[in-house]
Structures are given as structure tokens and as C-alpha cells.
Amino acid sequence: MKKLDWYIVKKFLSTFFFAIMILAIIACVIDYSEKVEDYVQHKTPAIEILNYFKNFIPHISALLFPLFIFIATIFFTSKLAYKSEIIAMLATGMSFQRFMRPYYVGAGFLCLLSLISNHWIVPKANKERLAFEDKYIHSQTSSSDRSVHLRLSKDLYVYVLTYDFANNTGYFFTAETIDSTSLKTKIFANNIQYDSVKAIWNLKNARIRINDGLKESMRIIQDTNMKFPFKPRDLEEDEEVKAALTTPELNRVIAREKLRGRETLNFYYVEKHRRTSEPFAGFILTIIGVCIASRKVRGGSGLHLAIGIVLSAIYIMAMQFSTTFSTKAGLNPMIAVWIPNFIFGGVAIYLYRKQIK
Numbered sequence: 001m002k003k004l005d006w007y008i009v010k011k012f013l014s015t016f017f018f019a020i021m022i023l024a025i026i027a028c029v030i031d032y033s034e035k036v037e038d039y040v041q042h043k044t045p046a047i048e049i050l051n052y053f054k055n056f057i058p059h060i061s062a063l064l065f066p067l068f069i070f071i072a073t074i075f076f077t078s079k080l081a082y083k084s085e086i087i088a089m090l091a092t093g094m095s096f097q098r099f100m101r102p103y104y105v106g107a108g109f110l111c112l113l114s115l116i117s118n119h120w121i122v123p124k125a126n127k128e129r130l131a132f133e134d135k136y137i138h139s140q141t142s143s144s145d146r147s148v149h150l151r152l153s154k155d156l157y158v159y160v161l162t163y164d165f166a167n168n169t170g171y172f173f174t175a176e177t178i179d180s181t182s183l184k185t186k187i188f189a190n191n192i193q194y195d196s197v198k199a200i201w202n203l204k205n206a207r208i209r210i211n212d213g214l215k216e217s218m219r220i221i222q223d224t225n226m227k228f229p230f231k232p233r234d235l236e237e238d239e240e241v242k243a244a245l246t247t248p249e250l251n252r253v254i255a256r257e258k259l260r261g262r263e264t265l266n267f268y269y270v271e272k273h274r275r276t277s278e279p280f281a282g283f284i285l286t287i288i289g290v291c292i293a294s295r296k297v298r299g300g301s302g303l304h305l306a307i308g309i310v311l312s313a314i315y316i317m318a319m320q321f322s323t324t325f326s327t328k329a330g331l332n333p334m335i336a337v338w339i340p341n342f343i344f345g346g347v348a349i350y351l352y353r354k355q356i357k
Helices: 003-042 046-063 065-082 085-091 101-136 239-244 247-260 265-293 300-329 333-356
Strands: 148-151 156-164 169-179 182-195 200-212 215-226
Touching (some): 003 101, 065 085, 065 101, 065 265, 101 239, 101 247, 101 265, 148 247, 239 265, 265 300, 265 333
Antiparallel strands (some): 156 169, 169 182, 182 200, 200 215
16 A cells, blocks of 8 residues: 555545535434424424434435445546546556555445444444334334234244234234144133233133143133243334344344244345345445546536436345345345345446456
8 A cells, every 4th residue: 555545545535424424414404304393292302312313324324325435436536537637647557456456445444344334333223213213203003913923932823813002902812832733732812911020921711722632621711821932012013123133133033033934034134134235335336436437528527426326326226126026026135135236246347347448
């Protein structure tokens, strides 16, 4: 790394963080204007609003990271080209591959920072952000989905027709213990209620059916307490919860929900793989940005920025299409998340080779 390399790296990083700061401020202003009525209605303390935006900035920065790094690369590289600085560098005998070295260093640093943030820092910020929104913005969920089936262990299955969170009451509950293909016990209850202090379930009008080979018996109990390894909130599928989980926590939730037989696991897998694919997308878009903006063309930075914004929009649309195919049509989540990177990686290789020639 020579003095010229450090000059480019400093320009790269300063432009990137300046772009983040500007767009984060704009995003905060827009978000505040949308929610100001809720703040006034709930008399939200100012300190909590400030803390919310402290957690909102990492969320929006991570969400738009590929766009930030791409626009920053195009913006300051275009300025270098417009001032003929790149022509002067290449005129000294510097190859285009050598010119790219500081970009690799800067993009590598930012992508590593994004990778760590996506897996650990941003989820912790999202946990506080979502808790704030649940308290002051969103209306509380009144009931769970209908006909919820859960597999709690290897041989224990439960079913609840619906759960009323306001009354803390579930209706038409069954719990089945199945050994291989044999039904060992089946518990029916008209109503169930959860005791959060003792972490137990209270069953009303329960009927317990027991099968022991050829013998079958049934008991009726008006009121009884039983322990089952699930809570009322497990009956509600909240897709935003995945964004508030660090990757180790997300892996544990995936293992648990897989055991329970959830049909929406692809949402969790997409979130898991997206956290790794986006930093690599930033690296790929950096290469594309340098190849586009390093040439001095009529129209200057404006033309380069327009091309950059169009390509960023195409990348975001491609990501949305592929993840939708995964969550709705069953496409493998890893393939779905990495498809835009493969496409833009091919574009980056083509532009890089063309630029070298």
C-alpha cells in the first residue's frame, strides 16, 4: 500500500460514510414524519424516540448497504476521472489491476464490517427497535392464526383452533402422544389458559384418552394443570422476529421450528443467508462501480450516478424476485439469495476484462 493507495482508500471510506450519514438522516426524517401521530397519541417520551432512532440507523444502513457502497464508489471514482487523475495514474505505467488494489482493500474492510454487523450488531438493534414499535406504533395482536399445529418433541403434537391473547384463552386444544404409528394418549380441552408465573397450562373440561395395547380408558377432569413446552406467542407467526435474532439464535429457532413442523421456514433461511450474501454483493458492486466510473465521459458524474442508481434498482428488484420465489414457490433459500450475486458477478467479470483491454 503506497501513499496513492491510502489516498484512494480514504476517499472511498469518507464518501461511503458521508453517503450513509446523509441517507440515514433522510430516512429518519421520513420515518419520524410517518409515525409522529403515534408518538403524540401515546405520549412517547423523547428519550425513547431518540433511542429508537439510534437502533433504526443500523437497520436502514444494513438494508441499503449494497446501494450505499455502490453509489459511493461511483461518485468519488467519477470525480477522479473527471479531474483526469485516473488518466495521470495510468499514464505512469500503472495497470488497471494495480489501480484496483485500494478499492479491494476498502471494499474488503466495509464488507467485513457489514458481515459482522449483519450477524450480531444489527439484530440486537432490531430487537430494541421492534420492541419500541410494538409498544408505541403497532396495535397488539388480538388472536393467533386459526388451526395451529405444533410438534413439541419427537412424539408430542399439539393443536389449537385459535388463541385469544386479550383473554389469554385458547379454544379446542388437543395434545397427542404418538409412538411410531400408535396413538398412546390424547388430551382434549375446550379451553386452555397459560400461567406465565408458573409456566404451566390450565385445561378446562379436559378429557384424557389412554391407549394401552388393546385396553383403552378415558378420564374427564374439569380443571387441571399441565406443562407443555410452548408459550402463547409460539402460536403466532411473526415474520419480523427473525430480524431481531443474532445468527446463533436464528439457528436455534430454525431447529426448533423445523421440529414443530412450521411451513414458513424459508423466511428464516432467507434471512440467515441474506446476512452473508449482502456484504459480498457490496464487493461485487464496487468492482462494477469502478469499471463504469473510471472512464471520463461526456455527462460526468451525473451520467455515472444515473447508471449506478439504475443498476442498484435492478439488483434490489432481482433480490426481491428471488426471495419471493423462495418463500412462496419453494426455491432453495441459499440459491435464491445468491442468484443476484451470481448475475452481477458475471457482469463485474465482463466489465473488468473489458476495462483491462
